[in-house]
Structures are given as structure tokens and as C-alpha cells.
Amino acid sequence: MKKKIPLKEKIFQVINGLIFAALGLTMLLPFINLLAKSFSSESSVLAGRVGLWPIGFQTGTYRYVLTEPQFIRSLFNSILVTICGTIIAMILTCMVAYPLSRGWLKGRKIFILIFVFVMLFNGGMVPTYLLINSLHMLNTYWALILPPAFSVYNMILLKNFFEELPESVEESARLDGAGNMDILFRIVLPMSLPAIATIGLFYAVGFWNNYMGGVMYITDPKFKPLQQYLYELVTETQRLQEDLITGELNLDRDAINTVPDAIRAATIMLSSIPIMLVYPFLQKYFVKGLVVGSVKG
């Protein structure tokens, strides 16, 4: 008993498939191109001959990048900030989301209102900078960790997920003599692994991609995060060009020692690997977690 798929549906699926394939390729091809460039000789990259396959194969670029002190340092910074930041962010978020998900909390609505308010309105860039400055957090890892360590949006997602958990489990634990903390850590959290993994990933990617933190709060190159290092490396040539037009830059020196394109490509490849490694481990939770809180809006 095969169900016949109507012709219209078939056409739709084919077109749909083509569109998605094209969309997928537009995202994948630049990445492959970059990978090929990173393994190609500088002169062939400069000449624009590299497509999807390396020309003049070499691995010197990777050796160079991996021995570049500022790259190693920035990579370390970003890994440290991502790990510590995600842990801190998850603790804060769980601690807030759980009580707010329980109906018996007094003043719950007011708390939620306050949180939503700061989600929509905040002090802005300069006051935040002044705050970080007066807390003496400039040029510390804290400046990269604490400002993005709590996201109201993620908290609300988690709160909604918690609300969906059957209350009876919690009640029986309470009868067995468990306190609030025990219930949170031993009952609620283990039951919410998909949501935790998803939101943890949101945070981790957020910390990893945090670029403004470095620009705003770091002047000591020791603490520069990877994204800032990367951004500055990639836009270097363009900036020099603009400075030349306005006459701000003087060609006199060998200041035009720009970083070769192949090395740039290798740096981008290497810096995207760590965060990509995280995906496979969280994949199984991720699909489940994506619909977190979707039943209750």
C-alpha cells in the first residue's frame, strides 16, 4: 500500500531540495576555499588561482600560525573564557530560572518583569565601560566573562523548560526530605539535560564569538580574545587602504608588512576548529533541545 505522492508535492520537494543544496553550498564553498588557500603557496593565493583545491601544497602556514605567540595566547584566552564563562553562566541561569519557574515563589511576576525590562533596556556602551572600569575589571578575564554571563533570553527558555517538568516528581522528592537545592541539582537538572546542553552551547558559542568584549575592555595584548585577534588580522589590509586615501598613513616605513593571505586563511581555519569540536558531543541533545519551551510560549 504505497501512498502516491502528488506531482505538485514532488515538484515542490525537488525545488526545495535544490534551494537547500544551493544554500548549503554557498556556506560550505567559502569554507573549502579558505581551507584550500591555507594549504596553498602564497604566490598562488595572491594570484587568485586557488579554487577548491590547494595549489602549490604546503603546510608552512600552519607551522607559522601555531608558533605565533599572539595566536597561541589569544586561543588560550578564548578557550579559558569560554569554559569558565559557560560554567558561570549556566550556574547563574539555572539558579534564576528554577525559582522563577515555580508558581509558589512570591513576587515571581515582578521578578520576571524586572528581568524582561533589562532585556529590552540597558545602560549602553559607555556607562557599561565606566562600570567595568570602576570595578577594576579592565584588562582582566572577568571583563570578558561577567558582562555576557547572564542572558535573560536564555534564562526564559530554561524557565519554560523547567515549567514543563512534571511537578509530581518534585513533590515526591520533597516528601523524601529533599530541600530546594537538592531538588534543583539532583532532580530538575538531570531531567533537563537537553535544555542544559542547548543553552550551554548557546553560551559557549556566545563566549567564543565575543568580539566586542575585547575591543571594549582589553588593551593588554595578553588578554586579547581570539575573535579580536582574528578580526584585526583579516581587516588589516583594508584598513591600510583607507588610511592611504585619507593620507593618515605614511608609506615611508615597511609598515606595509601585511600578513600574507595564506597565513590569514590558516589562522581562520585553526581558530574555528575548537568550537566545531564541541558540536558532535552535544549533537544528540541539540535537536531535542532546540524545541525547548516551545509548547508553553
Added chain:
Amino acid sequence: MCNWKRFAAVIIAGMLLLTGCGAKSSGGNATGATEGNEDEQMAASAEAETGQSATASAEDPAEEGEKPTLKWLSNYVSYDPNSEYVAGLLEDLTGYKVEYYMLPAENADQRLSMELSSGNSYDLLKLNYSQYSMLAGEGALLPLNDLLEANPGIYETTNPLGWYGVTQENGDILGIPEVATIQTAAALGFRKDIFDEYGWELPETVDEFYQLLKEIKEKTGKIPLTGNQAVQVTIASGFGFDTYDFEINDGKVQSYLRNPGVKEYLKFMNQLYVEGLIDPDWPVNKGENIDQKMSTGEAIMTHMSWSSTPNWTRALQETVPDASFESIMPLSDANGVKHIDPNTGSAYQSVVCIPKKAKENAPYVVDMVEKRLEKDTFWKFNAGTEGVHYTLEDGIPIPIQPKYAEDMTNGNYFQTSVNYIESPITWLSRVRKDDLLYEAWRDMNSKVSKYDYTYDPFYYASFPEYDEYHAALAQKVNDYFLQVIAGTESIDTYDNFLASWEAAGGLEYEAGAQNWYDNNQELAQKALEAVPAYKSLFVEQ
């Protein structure tokens, strides 16, 4: 049951550890720097307050006692200066430990303002000239007159013309200027091998140049000339104007835009564009497109700096083994004059200044600057150590590779002004580090040295209208010129453009320049008489 407690304990321990890290590497040094020398500093400031000039206090702390760690803030570089060989070397040579901090590449100016206005302490700022002007205007910088008197070595070793740009109307000197060495950095480059193959002569006039472009296109089918400049200096010279912003006629300062040659130039460029004699991508080309066209041999000529040639040549030589570049001098105008600009960009490479709030350490900063300018020290961090990083040939340092590249590549970052007697010589080690680089540089500078040409009298100029209008106006001109070249704007709209340029601050800009010129005749004259640093090197040969 106590599982979560254990978990919490681990987290708290982790946080404490992190706090330790942060404090050790940032706050710790800063406070260490000030605390360690509290006595000296108090003595210094007490002396300054009791009417003594800072002179006495400047000499004493520098000569004896422990020196503070100085915090240095500068613009973005892609490496960490703290881990450079030269940083350690300078610490040994001058006795000052310096911590290097840097502004982000993006929004650097805003960040600089924020850093200073929120009271962050840096002892030394190394800024570009427009950043310096901004802070000087805000009154954020410490006058250095007394300290400079106390360290006369700085006056003796730096270019005297540079000081005009950092002296305020009331006589306050707010920075130590680093002035560029006058030399030629860029010219129109052509493929020597192809020119030789077809036996083409180097063009002298606009007509010859036009014929040459046509011939290149016919014979090779390639792009005769690529680029993206609004004012192609080599061609513009043939129409009687140069890259200087202002022209002076009988004491009257006016923008080069009023030169009738500009309109003719734009017409000519548009003609070349329409006839396909220059790159059809001219208005949209980026640096990388030009690099690509030159290193694949797709284009024959372009405006090139000597620093870009080695990459192109190496890429070309993979397929064309005898490929090479040489340069063409700007075309002669109707009067037979070549308009050569040896100074591409600003005279001021950087300005070293001290924020008002860093008064305590100021004597140490100026002392350190003086020490870095001393001949021996200057040689050591610019060229390296003789026998290790370079060997001397006829007094010129020739790099020893790979040691030179390993240690000295980023040495330039550490300049606090330059020793203008030594730097033209030590700098040669930089250009000699690569044979192709040196060849391109030598070719340009030796060709230029055969001509007499006028310098920009405004080379050392600084006036408020420049800071306010220059960059925006330059961008406006750039956009309009490219539109005319590409034919999206007709040349008939030139008068309208000029009117809108005037309205956008052009008139104020001109008036400011006139005012500066009237009041700085002597400096303008000195700028006109400047001699390229390497002229003697080529003329004698």
C-alpha cells in the same frame, strides 16, 4: 546529598584562581609600578609644587634609585610587543621596564578618549597625529617644556622641523614628534620584461603615455594600467598638479581643485576608461584585486609602492622567470615640469605624549625617550647588534638572515621619535632585508634624484581646520573623481562639485591653510628646501 556542595566548592575554587590570574597580570604591575617608587614620586611632585621646575626632579630619579615600570598605550599591531626581542633589549639598555598596551584596530579614537576620560593611567601614549591633535584639543596632555629642557638629548637627535607641529600657541610642547624620512615610497610601476620585449620607451608626456597605453592594449591584449586612485599621480603630473592639497600663487593659498589642470585630468582619465585603456574595474578595485592582476600578469602597469613589488615579482616568476618591475617618473606638464611627491602621507609618523594624569612618571618617560634616541641604543634596536644582526658595508648595515628577521622585524614599533641623524642609515637595514625590495626602492629613489622638484610647503603644517575637514573632504573628492572617471558623473558637473566641496568645509579648510601659511612663512620655506634623505647616496654614484 552533598554532591552539589562539592560542585559549588570546585566552582568557587576555580573562580578564585581566575581572580588571582587577573590581578597578577594586570592590576599587580600597575600598582607595583607606582607603589614601589612612591617616595621618589612624592619627592618629585613636592619639588614641582614648591615652585621648582621639574628639571631637578627629572634628573635625579632617572639617574639613581629604582625606576618605575612604565605603561605604554599605542595603536594596534598584530603581535604582542611585550614578547618581542626588542622589548627585552630596550629594558636592558635603558633600565626601564615597559608594559605595552594597545588600542583595538576598530574605533581606536573613541576607545582612546574613553580610556583617558575614565581615569585609566598610562604613562606614555604613542599616537598618530590626528589622535594627538584630538587629545591636545581636549587639554588632556601634559606640557613637556621643562622636561625637554632637562633632557637636551631629545632636541639634539630629533628633526627640528617636527617640533612646530606639537607646539601650542601659548608655547606649550605637548608631544615628542617622530618625523618621516623624506624619500620616495611609490611610483608608477611597469613590467620591465614586457617593455623590453616590445622595445617600448618610457613616456615623458601625456601624449606619449596615451600612445603607449594604446600600444600595450593592441600588442598584448592585457590591461595596460590598473589601479583605483582618484588622482593617479603619474598622470596628474602631466596636467600640472601634484598630490599636495594646496597650491600657492603669489602668497594666496588655494586648493589644488581650483587648478584648471584637474578638469583636464579627469576628462583624460574618463577617455582612457571609455576606450578601455585602463582597468574597467578602476572605480571598484581593492588592493587585493590590484595585487591579483599584477601578480598574474593580467595588467602591465600600476601605481606601486616598493614594498608591494617583491610579492608580485615572486608570483610572476613562477611562470615568467625573467619578470621584473621598474618605475616610471611622473609625466612632464606643458612647462616640462615633473610634479614629484616624495612624501606619501603625513610628515608625522607618530607623536609620543604624556597624559596630564601621569605627571608623576613623566620625568622617567622623557628620560627613557632620551635614552632610546642615544646613538648606540638607537642602532641596537633599529639595526641590531653588529656581527649578530648585521654587517657593515660602506657604513650601511646589511642584515644577517635569518637572525635579523627573527629579532628585528617589529623593531620599528618601539620608536619614540627617531634619531634623525642615524635613522636614515639604520633604516637601510630594513630595506636591504630582501633583494627585490631593495631593488625596487633603489630604482625609485635613484630615478627621482635626477630631478629638481618642489616640496609641499604644508608638509609640517598643522592647523585645526586640517583635523576637522581634511579626512572627510579627501573622501568626498575621492568618491566624486572616481565617478567622473567611470562616467557616472559628467565632467560638466565639476563646478557644482566644487561648490558642494566648499560648502562641506572646503572654504574653511582653505582659509585655515592660508592663515597657517601667513603665520609660518619660515617653516613653509624650510619644508620647500628639504632634501631627500638618500639623494646623496644616488647622486654620487
